Amino acid sequence: xxxxxxxxxxxxxxxxxxxxxxxxxxxxxxxxxxxxxxLNEYKEKFILSGGSNILITNxxxxxxxxxxxxxxxxxxxxxxxxxxxxxAGENWHKMVRWTLDQNYGGLENMSLIPxxxxxxxxxxxxxxxxxxxxxxxxxxxIDKKTQELKTFTNEDCQFGYRDSFFKNExxxxxxxxxxxxxxxxxxxxxxxxxxxxxxxxxxRNILQPTIQHISDAVIAIRQSKLPDPxxxxxxxxxxxxxxxxxxxxxxxxxxxPDAPYYKLEDDTFKIPAGWLIESCGFKGKxxxxxxxxxxxxxVLVNFGNASGDEIKDLAHQIMxxxxxxxxxxxYPEVNIIG
Numbered sequence: 001x002x003x004x005x006x007x008x009x010x011x012x013x014x015x016x017x018x019x020x021x022x023x024x025x026x027x028x029x030x031x032x033x034x035x036x037x038x039l040n041e042y043k044e045k046f047i048l049s050g051g052s053n054i055l056i057t058n059x060x061x062x063x064x065x066x067x068x069x070x071x072x073x074x075x076x077x078x079x080x081x082x083x084x085x086x087x088a089g090e091n092w093h094k095m096v097r098w099t100l101d102q103n104y105g106g107l108e109n110m111s112l113i114p115x116x117x118x119x120x121x122x123x124x125x126x127x128x129x130x131x132x133x134x135x136x137x138x139x140x141x142i143d144k145k146t147q148e149l150k151t152f153t154n155e156d157c158q159f160g161y162r163d164s165f166f167k168n169e170x171x172x173x174x175x176x177x178x179x180x181x182x183x184x185x186x187x188x189x190x191x192x193x194x195x196x197x198x199x200x201x202x203x204r205n206i207l208q209p210t211i212q213h214i215s216d217a218v219i220a221i222r223q224s225k226l227p228d229p230x231x232x233x234x235x236x237x238x239x240x241x242x243x244x245x246x247x248x249x250x251x252x253x254x255x256x257p258d259a260p261y262y263k264l265e266d267d268t269f270k271i272p273a274g275w276l277i278e279s280c281g282f283k284g285k286x287x288x289x290x291x292x293x294x295x296x297x298x299v300l301v302n303f304g305n306a307s308g309d310e311i312k313d314l315a316h317q318i319m320x321x322x323x324x325x326x327x328x329x330x331y332p333e334v335n336i337i338g
Contacts, residue, residue, distance in 0.1 A: 014229035
């Protein structure tokens with residue numbers, strides 16, 4: 001196993017933050033991963049996957065293990081549905097496109113989400129009315145201490161809004177190695193009512209959409225609003241949309257009757273964080289090389305040489321201003337490291 005020292009992580013995080021790993025190795029198999037976790041001479045270990053949901057604010061004084069497990073396979077199927085196993089190092093969007101090529105339905109609304117598949121259950125990623133929990137059948141994860149491989153059912157993962165067991169009781173204890181999805185082979189359930197999907201389909205004169213049409217619409221919408229990390233450093237949506245109680249919402253709505261919102265099944269209300277941030281005047285603003293994207297206020301960007309601390313400080317400034325103006329707290333969706 002090749003252990004490198006003082007490895008630059010700039011190309012391993014989508015913010016493009018310059019930081020170094022004290023030690024670094026790449027694992028390409030479960031055997032490699034198990035061996036790396038057993039390297040007792042490196043007391044601290046840090047698992048790095050696609051680097052799409054992290055903000056690194058310091059050098060990482062640990063053995064950084066880059067997860068590069070690859071492979072997609074069908075493990076079970078019937079006439080109606082299929083279960084596929086996707087290894088953790090597979091790029092999420094490429095995997096979604098692969099499912100569409102097979103005419104497997106369920107992931108199309110989550111097209112073009114950055115990152116790798118293994119980190120998706122941690123965050124319970126979601127977009128346009130669909131979350132990972134809607135299709136994830138199970139996942140496998142290795143215990144960092146014992147190297148035992150354990151299967152977690154959908155229920156075991158305790159999914160919530162951008163939340164899971166792996167962000168709470170299981171935080172730092174497991175490395176997800178593969179994810180199993182249960183997808184439809186026919187009679188696909190099409191979800192077109194969230195966001196601008198229906199408008200985009202109408203603009204394309206598509207009256208009877210397929211799962212491929214929905215994916216194409218989602219991609220077009222995302223590309224019109226979100227910057228490509230290869231061109232402008234970012235981690236997608238930096239903040240979670242706040243969810244408030246009915247009483248909090250009524251108070252908020254009385255003061256801001258034009259604000260958009262989504263009523264949830266448990267009689268709570270989701271308020272778009274992007275609207276809150278834009279209303280505070282942050283959209284398109286630049287503070288040195290750290291800033292807010294001109295087309296989407298949820299996205300913080302690195303214009304070139306921003307440090308992780310500069311982006312973190314900007315995030316805290318935004319959070320404080322939103323709380324001051326609206327009495328609503330917003331929190332990062334991105335994991336801040338250091």
